[in-house]
Amino acid sequence: MQKVVGDPRKAFITGNEAVAWAALAAKAEIMFGYPITPQNEVMHYWTRLAPKYNRKFLQTEDELSAGFTTCGAIQAGKKAFTATAGPGNVLMQEPFGMAEAMRLPLLAVIQQRGGPSSGTVVYSQQEVTLTTFGGNGEGHRIVYSTSSHQEIFDYVIKGFNTAWKYRFPVFVLGDGYQAKMREPLEMYDPEDRGIEMVKPYALVGLDGRIGETREPQHLCNIYSLEEELYEVVLKIAGDYDAMTPEVVEYEEKECEDADIIVVSHGVVSRAADDAVKILRSQGIKAGYFRPITLRPFPQKQLREALAKSGAGKILIAESSYGQLERLTKQELYGETVPIKSLLMPGVGIVDSDIVNKVKSIM
Amino acid sequence: MVAPAMPKSWYVPSKPHKFCPGCGHGITLKALGEAIDELDIQNKVVFGCDIGCSLLAWNFFACDSTQTHHGRTTPVMVGIKRARPELICVGYMGDGGGYSIGSQHLLNSAVRNEKITVILINNTNYGMTGGQMAPTTLPGQITETTPYGRDVEVTGYPTKGPEFIAEITPENAYVARATVSKYKQLKRFIKNALRNQEQGNGFSFVEVLSTCPTNWRTSAEQTWHFLEDKMEKYFPIGELKNPLGKGEK
Incomplete structure (x- = not known):
């Protein structure tokens, strides 16, 4: 090609x-x-x-x-x-x-x-x-x-x-x-x-003569029995869980000694990054954590960031009314750190929004 | 025990098939199997089936096969054909899948003259879900959702699929309506629809009038009577477009 x-x-x-x-x-x-x-x-x-x-x-x-x-x-x-x-x-x-x-x-x-x-x-x-x-x-x-x-x-x-x-x-x-x-x-x-592109392959329309050199492919996504579907979903879930450590990605900055960790994703994380720098320059120990993969979520890595920093608060900043917040809360089940949020559905978030919010909750 | 003669392109381990006694799917799939054999295209056919009774054909053929959601077989076949034009893609669906929930796909694939073959079973009701009104239910016909008979003032008239597809396709499309009561003609129409795709002409469509004694709650005699004396009167049999020849009325 x-x-x-x-x-x-x-x-x-x-x-x-x-x-x-x-x-x-x-x-x-x-x-x-x-x-x-x-x-x-x-x-x-x-x-x-x-x-x-x-x-x-x-x-x-x-x-x-x-x-x-x-x-x-x-x-x-x-x-x-x-x-x-x-x-x-x-x-x-x-x-x-x-x-x-x-x-x-x-x-x-x-x-x-x-x-x-x-x-x-x-x-x-x-x-x-x-x-x-x-x-x-x-x-x-x-x-x-x-x-x-x-x-x-x-x-x-x-x-x-x-x-x-x-x-x-x-x-x-x-x-x-x-x-x-x-x-x-x-x-x-x-x-x-050095990035090798994985080669695609076909599931139907295969080479060979059916019944002579190969069997026909019968692909299906509906099952007659509950147990059949159960096995299929468990297999998918097992593969997904096994894959998770290999694909999960995140970005973390200034979390070692943070008193508060700002969690955000996507374009909002650029504002969060700037906000953390501004807060640090003003003597507020803020940290930055960004899940790059929202699925699978970097659960282990966020818990580790919390543990090593001993942060007393999390601030979630997002341009929706709590979608990242819900995702993060379910992934942090059992942690007791208070989670605050800056929820601005459908509008952009700039650094000063986050700086002001952090100051108001510290 | 001696197994009955079956088309070579049938997948024997899935026989006997799972359709109800008296259902027309088996007759249609036999015609399709024989047509595939006679054209010697078994190794390049991709057979796709929908949700509804057509789904029971997911492993019917010794051909590569796939299955998808209700009404979505047409776009899956389009995707396969666009990706691999050398394959012969056959979408198999019911009247609900083709004329109702997936009608936008059928219509637009026909307009684009997609080089796929669609075989659509018209049995005037939703069989798999228990006999509800379909777009093809005849005026006055009793179904589970028209228990007092289909009132055309409320739900309109039956969809005449081949007629509307013939209107919106160019001349190199193949469009026909067959019936399971005329087997040789049914097979001829299906074979023409496959040949038309093989020759790269255009969209190829066969509606097949079929039987559903389970949901019609009819005896063998009543079933045949409904097919021949009601359905075939309302839905004319014949080729509406045949770029391969004159066309059969």
Whole structure:
């Protein structure tokens, strides 16, 4: 397959454009999509670039179809992906459930917009619960929450590999700000950096003559007996738990002696990072903890940060009304440290918001 | 015991199949199996089935097969075909999956002239869920959700799938309606729908009028009477579009 990015190069582009370039560099072969703001430009760039690199695209009739065509292409052995947001993410929970059940390495980029319902087309962090635990299943998926364009590029590439290696659906969770802003990043060819891209393989349409050199493949996601499903789900859960230590990612700063740890994710963690620096300069011992994987959650690492710092408080800052807070609380079950929160659903959070909040609760 | 003759493309370990006695699925799947054999395409067919009774065919064929949610077989087949155009993708679904919950997929795949084959069973009700009204339920027909008969003032008239698909597809699409009461013709139509895909022409669609004595609560004689004297009168049999030839009325 033709190289997309030759020598590493600096670019000043939107996050949506970074998604398209990263998917090309990761050797994605086909995208299925349906228009919804703020992810549209992922398709716009993909449709301009894809034919030059012999890749494919289909604009489907809705997000259900975009998700299910993606599942089909993956079953046929192609590295396929989609991108969506908001109500589109709601519709795609149905095909995401199929991917979870049938262990299809689907990659979806979610550019969060305001909710509930049509909400806004601008920005939020309100698709955390939906993306981590949506569908009528157990949330056996991997969710990377990015905070910069460089990370969008890096984690789209990494996401394809995680998906095809472990065969769980992977989500790169961005937001409208990351989607639409321009920001500098370095684009590169993953293999030039020693990142080996996992090769896709087919589940149907295999080579060979049925009954002579091979058996037919019968894929199914419905079971007649309770016990059959129970075994299937336990197997998925077992694989997921075994994988967790290998994929969990987090970022931690200044937690050694922190009196308060600010927990945030995605683009808000940039404000948190600045806020912690400001607070430190003013003599307040603040620490920074950011789950990069919201699923699986870096539970052990956050507990360790709490233990070593002896922090007396946690502040959770997020652009939703408590979705990260609920996730964090369930992961910290048994800890007694008081958890405070700065909840700003659907609006941006800047460093001074966090600085002021920390000062008000210290 | 001597096993009855079965198409080569049938998956023998899953036989006898799981459809109710008197159900038309078995007849349709036999026609499909023989058509696959005669065209010698067993190794490149991907068979996809929906939710509903069609689901019981998930391991019916010795062909690579997959199964998905209610109504979503069409986009899964589209995804496979777009990814691997050399495969022959056959979506198998009921009237609920195709004309109701998945109607947007069927309609738009037809408009895009997707090079897949869809075989849709019309038995005028939702069989698997216990006999509710389907888009194809006849006026006045009693079902679990129309216990006093389908009132067209309230729920509209039966969907005529091949007619609307014929309207929205280009000339190289194949569109037909068959019935399990005319086996040779049924097989011919299914074979044409597969050949049309194999030749890369366009969307290929066969609606099959079928029987559901379990939910119709009919005897063998009443079942056949309903199929031949009610359904086939309401839903005309024939090829609406056949790029391979003149078309059979």
